Amino acid sequence: MTAADSHDGLEAQFAQWRQYVQRRPELQRSDTEELEDHLRGSVDELVAAGLRADEAFLVAVKRLGGLDDLSREFAREHSDRLWKQLVLTGGADDPATDNRSRRDLLAMITCAAGAAVSIKVPELFGMTLEQDAAFYGPNFALFALPWLAAFLAWRRQARPALIGVLVALFALGAVAANVYPLADDSQSLVLTSIHLPIALWFVVGLAYVADDLRSSRRRMDFIRFTGECFVYFVLIALGGGVLIAFTIGTFEAIGIESEGFVSQWLVPCGVVAAVVVAGWLVEAKQSVVENIAPVLTRLFTPLFTAALLAFLVALTWTSTGINVEREALILFDLLLVVVLGLLLYSISARDPLVPPGLFDTLQLALVVSALVIDVLVLREITERITEYGTTPNKAAALGENVILLANLAWSAWLMLGFVRRRAPFAALERWQTGYLPVYAGWAWIVVLVFPPLFNYL
Structure with missing residues (x-):
């Protein structure tokens, strides 16, 4: 192996290590650079002592310690920084972070409120959740996911062209959910109700990776976002169940029936708003749930x-x-x-x-x-x-x-x-992130092609 090949291989290892370190939100950029300088110095010492570059890198990483241990050490040394991640704002000593957190919070509240309002709009046309399940089933995701995508696109400062693509895809989903004459008991209605949320979630993913559309790392981040968003949503749902129980119980204690308010307002509005809130929580507090x-x-x-x-x-x-x-x-x-x-x-x-x-x-x-x-x-x-x-x-x-x-x-x-x-492990990661569009494509095929293909059965 030539010196140039050895150097290229070493830099590739450093790039992988840097990519992993940058996923830890408790380590700021200056911390990452400090750790990398320390790691490079250790590698240089080991190479000078006679080790090959790849051997020196592995030994240096081992000496540096596991990244989780390093993260905990940084958290202990910078406890004020860790606590700042657990509150709504970034801290008074960091005006830029504080302003950004406040703007994100305001944008989240706006989008969550928009989702809550949008699910009540059909009632202006005489529709209800109890009597029009055939409408709300395929359309339910359209009341929540566009607002989550709007929040992410705003946060990523998506380009106007991409915003146009997002709007067009959500509009296509709305057409697919409502244009076909599907009976209440048709298989196509059930398939649309299952696959349209999947197709639209990948549209949310497009908004999520708006800052780097071709990056395999950003696609993997979206996979992580999906899992963490699900965890947060479940936690919110559990808390919402407790809230509903207390609401019904306390109002009953004073002779007021609240089941109608809960079923018609609190539950539907809360569910669609919780999707946006869960996405915001993942963005704002990644270190808590990751x-x-x-x-x-x-x-x-x-x-x-x-x-x-x-x-x-x-x-x-x-x-x-x-x-x-x-x-x-x-x-x-x-x-x-x-x-x-x-x-x-x-x-x-x-x-x-x-x-x-x-x-x-x-x-x-x-x-x-x-x-x-x-x-x-x-x-x-x-x-x-x-x-x-x-x-x-x-x-x-x-x-x-x-x-x-x-x-x-x-x-x-x-x-x-x-x-x-x-x-290499990276090959498995690239395969999974590169395969994501296949799922999205199939979901759109089921939603758009299957109903007319099977005569709306």
């Missing part, structure tokens, strides 16, 4: 692996085919999506510099198990379609399982290479 999801991932990965392996053993032992009726299809697809979610979030939270270990082997077993189940489900769906013909549900499930099959198969191959130390 350690929760990786812990959940490490907890549930072995549990899901054991469950999938047990299912495969039972399936082999009983020789019973898989039921591919509607409920079973939804269940298996949700199972595969959960497996994919565990994989994605573990990738987004993983230190790319850490060598493969037992958890990576466990994840490989999880992906391979899901891959086998996907193949079995695909075989059953294909046989049913061949024998009885296709329906919108079966066609959608077929396409989704094919898409998941391709992702899981190549992910398993890349993970095998990483576990065997023959492929």
Whole structure:
């Protein structure tokens, strides 16, 4: 290896290390630069002592300590900075951060209020949640996600051209949700209600990565944002449940019935506004929740692996085919999506510099198990379609399982290479972030093409 190759390889390692460090919000840019200077000095000393550049880098990182330990040390030394991340503003000694936090808060309140108002607008035309479920089902995401996208686009200072694309995509979603003559019991209505929120969430992702559309790192950040936003939304929902219980109970104690207000105003307005609030919380307080999801991932990965392996053993032992009726299809697809979610979030939270270990082997077993189940489900769906013909549900499930099959198969191959130390971890990360548009494209196909293709069944 030439000196130039050695230098390029070392700089690539430094770039990976810097990318990981910059994900830690408690470390400011000056802290990152200080740590990198220290790391480079240590590498130079080790190279001068006779180590190769790659060996010197690994030893220097080991000496520097785990990044989580460093983060905790910085938090102890700069406790005032950590506390500033847990309050609404950035702190009086940082006017720029304080002003930005206040502007973000005002923008969030505006967008959350807009979402709450928008879900009540249909009532001006005589529609209600109780009587017009066929309207609110496919349209529900349109009351919340455009406002979240607006907040993110404002925060990222998106260019006018991109804002135009966002508006056009949300308008297309509104047309798809309302233009087709779908009966209340049609399969296409259910498919639209499921897939349109997925398609629109990727539009939110476009707003999220507005500052760097082609960056693989920003796409991975959006995956992380998705998981953390879900965590915050669940926490808000739990708190909202307590609020509803207290509201009903306290008003009943004075003889006032509040169920109508709760069902017609508090719940629908609160749900759509909570989506915007959850997104704002992720943006404002990343350091609070970012350690929760990786812990959940490490907890549930072995549990899901054991469950999938047990299912495969039972399936082999009983020789019973898989039921591919509607409920079973939804269940298996949700199972595969959960497996994919565990994989994605573990990738987004993983230190790319850490060598493969037992958890990576466990994840490989999880992906391979899901891959086998996907193949079995695909075989059953294909046989049913061949024998009885296709329906919108079966066609959608077929396409989704094919898409998941391709992702899981190549992910398993890349993970095998990483576990065997023959492929870099970055290849798996690039594959997952590059595959995101495939999911978005399929969701739009189901929403826009399936209803007329199957005569609005």
